[in-house]
Amino acid sequence: MPTPTGRSHAVLHPSRARQRIEVGRSGPDAGLADLVDYFWWVRWDVPEPHEQEVVPRPVVHVSAEVLADGPRLVVTGVHQRMFSRRLVGQGHTVAAGFRPAGFRPLLRGDVGALQDREVRAVEVLGVDDRPVAEEVLACERPEDGAEVLGRWLAALPREDDPLVGRLADLVERAEQDPALVRAGQLADLAGVSLRTLQRWFRSHVGIGPKWVVQRFRLLDAVAAAHGEDDVDWAGLAARLGYADQSHLVRAFTQLVGHPPAAYAREA
Incomplete structure (x- = not known):
């Protein structure tokens, strides 16, 4: 597998974050490396709500998260300003960080339409995301969840560009x-x-x-x-x-x- 990249210093207040969250990364399989830069996951167990801020890069993410209607895949477009996530209790998420422009072949449309937005994958990819989100989050090891997500992404139709x-x-x-x-x-x-x-x-x-x-x-x-x-x-x-x-x-x-x-x- 390629070495996962990304910028760890995009996570603000890193010493504080290390006390509250566990972050990991892995590289994509060769068949997906032209589109996906790295997979990442976060685990948290916080007695008090924790607000984690991240400086957004020009990258689209697809993450498995637990929403109000259950586990879903969420597509996060490029955010112009600071991105903040409030973490409560126990939980984890597993995600794919795409290479710049790498989401375009799967979206087969204007990536700019996702700017500053978070949408369920089914809304932009037209594929039911519930089963794979449930499978990803059910994995005991987040690395295994990343592999599940990678296989799902690799099976999606893509547009040559x-x-x-x-x-x-x-x-x-x-x-x-x-x-x-x-x-x-x-x-x-x-x-x-x-x-x-x-x-x-x-x-x-x-x-x-x-x-x-x-x-x-x-x-x-x-x-x-x-x-x-x-x-x-x-x-x-x-x-x-x-x-x-x-x-x-x-x-x-x-x-x-x-x-x-x-x-x-x-x-």
């Missing part, structure tokens, strides 16, 4: 290269106009390229805040493409709710 791999590679490069700070740089790498790239991103990734670049650079700032060393925020702002430290502070505070230095002390 040459843009999917191209855009997934482009977004993943933007995530890994802190020197990419503008959407125009991505358009140059893709060899298309910015307008064309914007149209591709909205229909396949689910959000625009400017948001994608800015989110990854903010995640770089979050990663720095989670580190053990004192951070030169002015120097980091320059490296991440911000006009000055105050611009980074405003963007970070708007997303996380605290200025970066204050968050670093708390985190």
Whole structure:
């Protein structure tokens, strides 16, 4: 299996989270690796309700959860702002995190229509999700539940689309290269106009390229805040493409709710 990726520092207040939740990951089988980046699961046993915040990436997730009408598969589109989940009592969830643009072949439609939404899988895939959600959550080991979910996803009809791999590679490069700070740089790498790239991103990734670049650079700032060393925020702002430290502070505070230095002390 490929090594699961994703960004662990997207989970805010990690030391607090480790005291309350257990998180695991695994990679997809080869037949699904072109669409799914990794499987993940969370277990919790909290005497008091716990609010867990996560910085969203340009990724669609399909998760098995217990809702008011029982176990269901939920499709979560790209969220522009902070994503928060309230955990109560005991429970667990198992999910697939898709590669950027990777959900498009299964959706066979505009991924941008899922932006800031959580919907039952049956509503967008047209397949009853109850039986597989029940089977996934009934597994004693979450790794086994991830395998069940993977087999179900692999059996779904998919639409061939040459843009999917191209855009997934482009977004993943933007995530890994802190020197990419503008959407125009991505358009140059893709060899298309910015307008064309914007149209591709909205229909396949689910959000625009400017948001994608800015989110990854903010995640770089979050990663720095989670580190053990004192951070030169002015120097980091320059490296991440911000006009000055105050611009980074405003963007970070708007997303996380605290200025970066204050968050670093708390985190």
